[in-house]
Amino acid sequence: MAEPRVIPQVIVVGAGPAGVRAAEALVQAGLRPVVIDEGRRDGGQIYRRQPEGFKRPYAALYGSEAARAKALHDSFEALRGRIDYRAETLAWSLWENELHVASGDRVEALRFDALIVASGATDRLMPTQGWHRAGVYSLGAAQIALKAQATAIGRRVVFLGTGPLLYLVAAQYHKAGATVAAVLDSSPLSLRLKALPKLLARPEVLVKGLGLVARLRLAGIPLRTGVTPVEIAGVRVDGVAGVTDRDRGGDLHTIDCDAVGMGYHLRPETQLADLARCEFRFDAETRQWLPAIDEDGRSSIEGVYLAGDGARLLGADGAEAAGHLAALALLSDAGHGGLEAEMARLRLTLLQMDRFRRGLAAAFPWPAEAARALPDEAVVCRCETITAGTLRQGVAELGACELNRSKALTRVGMGRCQGRYCGHAAAEVVAAAAGLPLEAVGRLRGQAPVKPLIIAADSADTEAAA
């Protein structure tokens, strides 16, 4: 056995499936990584743990994924004491070999030799006229309300968008006793059939998905595919009142509701990779910019590894494998030996999952054409209330055909979310208006802080000195 040359100081960002499995592999190799996580508890979004004092059993919280959730939580419990775990801590910036973290108003710079970013994903959103109204939530937020607080986003909810999460959250709401008024999927069924060969890469997941759809149908919940969302109607004071869509035949339907859960699959949280100056590449299949990684999770920057949904959307199982593999790649790069067989096995697993990921991308495509059809008065950037018309005017009158230029001249993406939720749609609107391919309009560059940083921020040393 080759002796490790150095014991690197490693920071893992994220305590979801990828982060936990990465930390576990590092601990097994004799390291004591720092694990930074924004959450109050481990588990990430998918295996989010309920607050202390809540008593729902695993089966109720995680359904068919209960065993996996429990396994991950148990693994994390076993790591406690062997890692430097920082919960409720935001990695807000990065400079050279220091990760800048904030917990409340306490800030610290943590030195690292290597960094594993397992920052997860958030909902990918395509605006619909009226989506800025109170009562519209992302699918992820709708699910968090249920998982964390056993709360529904409304009494009568329409789920709108596309992707597996659409059906999962609808089924979870139905099971929890909320009225699911309808599930409206922008993807036509034909694409799902076409993507079947790729989806068969993970037959057990496919069966679970079909099971969800069957359960919703059995419950008499209207499920329609190939719809074009037209408007989320409502008034300023009461918020959402209904959803109007156009079916494939061109007929309009309006469904009354008091809340909408919407989302079009997910998008990786890539700000830290951006601040680490990792190279990004345009992914034509999913129409978005992703940080470049090799098959093991190495980014273009030495010592920076990216794993899980924050790099490639392989789902929770894929994230566990990717987190594990990224940690082994890091160890291997640091001189640890005897890892090759395990790495080869993980690569094969990921290859299969990536085939499935591509199947999902083909079955539930990002509805790029909806951006072109968005009415001028529809809000694209909710933080700054920037409409599609303003972006188009920016292209036509100000020559703002590149996304950062559009941001500078129209304020799109300048608010609290820093374009994380509107950036993809804004790029589509600008590209369509400018008559350019999407990759030509670029992407919003990530700027610190990763999430808002309080002005009261201070380091422990300053306070001690004062």
Add this chain to the structure above:
Amino acid sequence: MTSYAADALVIGGGIMGASAAFFLRQRGRSVILIERGLVGQQASGVNFGNVRRQGRFLPQLPLANRSRAIWGKLLELLGEDAEFLKTGHIRFCYNEQQLGALERYAKDARDYGLELELISRNALRMRFPFVGPEPIAGSFSPEDGHANPRLATPAFGRAAVRAGAQLFENTEIVSIAKVGEDFEAIAADGRRFRSPVALITAGAWGGILSQQFGEPVPIVARGPQMAVTEPLPYRITPVIGVCTTVEEEVIYMRQVERGNVVFGGGRRGPAYADIKRAYVVPTNTLAQVKQVRRLVPALANARVIRTWSGVESYLPDDIPIMGPSARVSGLYYAFGFCGHGFQLGPGVGDVMAELIDRGATSTPIEPFHIQRFTAADHAA
């Protein structure tokens, strides 16, 4: 390859170049404006947005005054105001020594037509209830204010084009030389631009061009460290600055009407002219927030939502290069504004247009002549 000609060639589409092109058109001169990226994308677009005169190098005040007059007429000149607001500018100080400096400056500035009001400790809190307990006095400049740097330079660029200037964006000049009576600039793709007059307004890239005419300057690129908070109720009207000799204490901030508080100051960050990038060092942001809450304690619970930087250019004596070349007739410079060029921009454009059109300007700019760096070469 295509060739273009005009009365004047302006290289660099920042606020100096864009406004010079605009004012040259106002004087009836045909103009070519060349920009390697997009108009107003570098230092002109990323700075703090200060339209401040007080605290400037005194001999620069006539130029600043001329520029201030233009800021007040933007709507009339350009058809848009770039969010210019005459809010006043307040400069606080923390000790008696700096109060002395404020008093001296106010006395001296009066000779240049800048009237400043010194405000004592108690009056300060009556006038500006947001200010924390530490400042002991302030100097208020009622006619100063702020504007939106993201909008101002593109607005000058568009107005210049509407007035007939030829604008070439995404055009990098790889060489410039005087060929006979004309300057000839050649772009990376081979396009040629000819003119009897050349004005270099290329900011951090200006030194590369001046060097081609045998006038190298010790210019360095640095990046301002800017930040902005989430929108808050609009309570801080004036632009705020601090009079201090301690670098860490330097902080400037302004609240825009929609509520965000923009701030900067302290140490500058690294900037790279070759890759057109500048970065914010996180420790600089942390040092700034300390000074922000020291001045305005009520901001402690507000949040910073974005930081940014950009490529600015600095010279060892902290004043720009502006005026005719010392060696080549028909060649003019206006670059290297050391982080304080935004307020001056429109005035610089106006003065350079006057200088090119008339051969002289009524505004004194001698201290900024490039000869201060190249005189030794001349003697040799």
